[in-house]
Amino acid sequence: MNTLGNLDQSGSSNKLPNYDTNRTSLSNLSPSASxxxxxxxxxxxxxxxxxxxxxxxxxxxxxxxxxxxxxQAVIEAIANKSYDLILMDIxxxxxxxxxxxxxxxxxxxxSQLLPIAIIAVTANATHDDQDICRQxxxxxxxxxxxxxxxxxxxxxxxxxxxxxxxQ
Numbered sequence: 233m234n235t236l237g238n239l240d241q242s243g244s245s246n247k248l249p250n251y252d253t254n255r256t257s258l259s260n261l262s263p264s265a266s267x268x269x270x271x272x273x274x275x276x277x278x279x280x281x282x283x284x285x286x287x288x289x290x291x292x293x294x295x296x297x298x299x300x301x302x303x304q305a306v307i308e309a310i311a312n313k314s315y316d317l318i319l320m321d322i323x324x325x326x327x328x329x330x331x332x333x334x335x336x337x338x339x340x341x342x343s344q345l346l347p348i349a350i351i352a353v354t355a356n357a358t359h360d361d362q363d364i365c366r367q368x369x370x371x372x373x374x375x376x377x378x379x380x381x382x383x384x385x386x387x388x389x390x391x392x393x394x395x396x397x398x399q
Contacts, residue, residue, distance in 0.1 A: 271391050273297035274315045276306045276332070277353070278324040286319065286353075286378065293384050301325075303332025310336065315348055317390050320370065322354040329354075330368040337369035346397075347371075349390045353378070 273290065275297040277283045283299050290297050300309050302324040309315070320329040327335075333350050340347050349372070352365040357375040365373050372386055 271295060271316045271387060271394060272314060273387075274306065274309055274318045275299045276301075276303065276318060276324065276329060277321045278302055279321075282321070282376070289378055289380055289383060293380070293387060295387060303327030303329055303335075306332045307335060310348065316394050317349040317351065317387070319351050319353050319374075322352055322356065322365070329370075330364065333365075333368045333370050349393075351386060 273295055275283065275286055275290075277286060277299065278301045287297060287299065297319070298309060298313070298315075300306055303320075304327040306318060306320070307327070310318075320333060322329040329352065336348065336350065339345070350370045352362075352370045352373045353376060354361065354365075354373075355376045362373045371390075374382055374386060
């Protein structure tokens with residue numbers, strides 16, 4: 233069984249897209265009228281059943297999400313659309329969630345972009361696993377099976393942060 237600590241060491245030479253997005257730069261922040269807007273969510277999950285469950289839970293909570301199946305697709309998706317939050321599975325093919333998060337954080341620093349909230353979603357639920365996720369640059373952590381109340385609290389927290397930033 234793979235663990236969170238087993239990053240893909242295959243050295244695959246997947247060509248990553250240019251990280252040219254329409255996201256807000258740290259230097260371009262300006263006060264604006266406060267308008268509550270829903271979170272733009274990206275769900276990164278390779279298991280189709282887990283995708284359906286997560287989308288149903290999100291819909292029940294009043295949210296929608298775009299779906300991708302691996303970390304490589306996450307990087308491509310955020311290069312083409314601005315997201316407020318990524319629900320990131322850890323173990324995915326091609327590029328796992330930890331590697332994708334590390335790449336995203338590096339690009340955000342280099343491009344001086346506001347960081348996307350990245351929430352780890354994984355069946356591995358030990359404190360060591362949580363530490364590994366945070367060290368990779370993830371903001372929060374939710375274990376599978378998803379606890380609806382915990383997910384609701386996480387989403388509302390980041391929605392509140394987003395709406396406070398736009399004031």
